[in-house]
Every structure is written in C-alpha cells, then in structure tokens.
Amino acid sequence: MRVVVHALLLLIGTSVTVTANDAPKTAKDFLSEAKAHLVGGRINDAMTAFDMAIDLEPKNYLAIFRRAAAQLSVGRMSHALRDFNSVLEIRPDFDQALVQRGKIHLRDCNIPDALNDLRKYSQSTPKDEEILEVIREAERAQPDLIELDSLLEKKQYEPALESLSRLISLCPLHVDLRLKRANIYEETNDLVMAIGDLSRVAGIKPTPQTLHRLANLRVKAGELTDAMASIKECMKQDPENKPCKKVFRELRALEKALKKTEDIFNKSRWKSAVTELLAEKGYMQLAESMGGDSVRLVGYKIACKSYAELNKKEEIMKWCSSVIQLDEENSEALFVRGMVKMEGEDYEDALRDFEKAHNANQQDRRIVDAYQKAQRLLTQSKKKDYYKVLGISRSASKKEIKKAFRKLAQQWHPDKYDGELTEEQVVKKMSEINEAYEVLSDDEKREQFDNGVDPNDQQQQQQHGFRHGGGQPFFFQNGFPQGGGQQFHFNF
Secondary structure: OHHHHHHHHHHOOOOOOOOHHHOOOOHHHHHHHHHHHHHOOOHHHHHHHHHHHHHHOOOOHHHHHHHHHHHHHOOOHHHHHHHHHHHHHHOOOOHHHHHHHHHHHHHOOOHHHHHHHHHHHHHHOOOOHHHHHHHHHHHHHHHHHHHHHHHHHOOOHHHHHHHHHHHHHHOOOOHHHHHHHHHHHHHOOOHHHHHHHHHHHHHHOOOHHHHHHHHHHHHHOOOHHHHHHHHHHHHHHOOOOHHHHHHHHHHHHHHHHHHHHHHHHOOOOHHHHHHHHOOOOOHHHHHHHHOOHHHHHHHHHHHHHHHHHHOOHHHHHHHHHHHHHHOOOOHHHHHHHHHHHHHOOOHHHHHHHHHHHHHHOOOOHHHHHHHHHHHHHHHHHOOOOHHHHHOOOOOOOHHHHHHHHHHHHHHHOOOOOOOOOOHHHHHHHHHHHHHHHHHHOOHHHHHHHHOOOOOOOHHHHHHHOOOOOOOOOOEOOOOOOOOOOOOEOOOO
16 A cells, blocks of 8 residues: 555656654644634634534544534524534433523424423523523413414414414514414504514525515615615525516606606705606606505695695695695695695684694694684684675785775665665675775785784784784795785795
C-alpha cells in the first residue's frame, strides 16, 4: 500500500512528510469547531461540524443535544425536535431534552405530548416554578383545544375568540390557529385584527395564498402601500400566480388613478378633480369595484370637498353624506351638510349635524357659530319670515326682491285691493309686505336677518348683537350666497 501511495505522489510531483498533525480529527475536535462557528455566527458551518462529530460518535447524546440547541436558536423547530427525540432515545431521563421537547410540542399546540414531557421533567425537578406555571397554562388550554371546532361550527364567535386567544398566547407560532382567528375577525369585519394575524402567518409560513389574502384585506382597510408589498412578495414566490398578478394590476391602476386625481385636486381645480375622479376607469370606479370602505372614503372626501367649493348643493348632500356614512364623526362633512340643510331651511336637521360635528371637534368655532345661527333661524321661522312674506327664496337677488314687492304691493295696496278681507286686515298685510321689503332691500339688515337676528326685534338685537361682516370664516362670507355668487370653503 505504501508503494502505491508513494507512486501516486511521484506522479503528481509531490513529496510529503508524515507528522502527528495529519492524524484524523476526533469528535471532540469537530465539537470545538462547531462552538467556534456558533460564536462567529456561522450557523451552517457549525451544523456541518456537528454532523461530523455525531457521525463519529452517534451515541454521544450531549453532542446531539448541543446540535438541537443550535437548531432551536435559529428557529429550525423540526430539526431540533428530531434531535431531542434522538437524545431521549439514548437517555430517556435527560431532563433538559425533556423540557425543550415539551416546549416545542407546546409551541405547536401539541398539548398532550407537551404535558407528558413537562410532567416527567417536573417529577425530577419539582421546584422549577416556571415549568409548573407552563404546565398549569397548558392544562387550562387543553379544554379550549377540544371545544374549539365545535364553537367554530356553531359560529359562536365570542367564546371561540376567547379560546383561540388563550391557545395562541400559549402557541404563538401555530399557523392554523392564527388562520382560524383571522377568519373570525374577517367574518366580523374587524379588519385590523385579521390583518394582524395574517401578517404573523405570512412571517411564519409565507405562501402565495396567505399573501394574496393579506393583500386583499389591506386594500379593504385602505393600506394600499402594504397591500402592494404583500402582492410583490407573493409574485416573488410565484411569478405566475394569477390571483396575485390580477391584484397587482388593479393596485397599480388604482394608485395611478388616485395620483392623477390628487394632482388636480391639490391645485384647487375642483371641477376637473371631480371629472377625473368619476371618469370611466377613474379612481371612484376602481375603488367601488375593489371594495373597502377606507379606499372609497378617500374618493368620497375628494368629491365632498370639491362640490362644496363648487357650491353644488345636491352633489354636496350626496357625497358628504357618503363620507358621514363611513366616518360618522367627520366634523367637516357634517358641517358642510349642515350648512346646506340650513340654507334649505331644514333647521332641525341642520342642528343635528352641527351638534354631531361639535362633539367630534369642539375646537372649531365655525361649528359653534353655525349651531347658534341655526337655532336663531329655527326660532325666527316660527315667528316671522320676510322671505316667505314676499314669496321668494333666501338666495333671491335684489332685482327679484324688488319685483316680488311691486307685484304684492299692487295686489294688497288698500286703494287697489279687491277682495273679501276687511280694510284692517288688508292694511296689516300691506304693513307686513313693507316691513319685509324694508329689511331685505337693505344689505345690512338682510345680513342680520340671514344670521337669525330680526333687525326689527329690539329684544333680539340686545340679546345677540350683530357683528358686521358675517361670522363664518371659510364659509358663506357675508351671509348665504345671493344669486349663487358665493362658494363653500373647508378643510378635511
């Protein structure tokens, strides 16, 4: 044999001197190398060294245990479990292997096997309070595991959630339990909690199916950036995944449509903003088709504000009501809608909107002023309404006021009246017409009246006083718009 080795060395032009350093490595050497690799963070090199040591000494349970501990430290649970099983086959009474295997079983919610290991460990180490508490928690959770499927089948969501939460606190990495809890949260429309569980599942075991579902929930919750991140991760795992590719295209279209609309909106081009928003394949159409209240709410707010700036009453009522339906404490939308209702002389409904707006935002003086004005107008409407006397709307122009007055004066002037009323009744009627015209033809008096203060009511004048120039910053400057010339202004 030595002749053959010598001949081979000669053939490759090599000479060698055999020393003690060329002796084969022992299991102890490999274990030392493994330890050094672990300290240096070279986990794969450490595992190779452990494998070499265990190949040399397959019954060395301490070497196997050390490899299991290393596997456990980097989250390789199945590999660690296999090694702990091997340790306990060699030495069934090795306590540390028992407790570690029991904890792995518990993380996977394999409660019977976990209790079996932990109880065995506790028999030999009865003073370990930490493990005793883990055993008690596992014993409390065992009925939850048994009853869970029955609760889910009967759709008893509240007790099912309580059971799942106890189990998940015990087994935080259990994918199936988190998916079951996410199902309940989604069924009960608690999107935030459903997203939380699915995000954790995606971190533990990311699959295209989980990532696709997570992206859809994030879209519904209005988390478009996070939804796109989930979809990109799905396509990274499976570039040909059709459901994820479809959502990716939809998100890109939605993102593009929103950016285009916002660019116009931010330049205060209100008419162009709503035209773009409501266009075919525009943001609103895409948002409605993809679902998700938060996504739709963005469009509703843009429409509400834009139409308020354009002073389009019917559209304000439609879109601001849509905002309030999804965000019932949106003080701006409530304020805007209340102003429109007040102009339409629906004072009681206006007061309700102003009250809700004030509860949501007690710092906004505009809301307080509007509420007080609506109260005055409601009281006024039950006493004397100069607009009704002349038979005109509150937005009537000066020309329309004069025309209405002349027409009524011809009809009710005592010298021209031809009817069944007494002279006293006719004089009273004509006096009311004159009084109405006197107030509404005078800009200052009309402004007072439009703010709920009758300039001919001395008591009301003393109670409220009147601040010339209006009291509504950003809204209906100088009273309500006359002849459609004024506009809404507000900020979301």
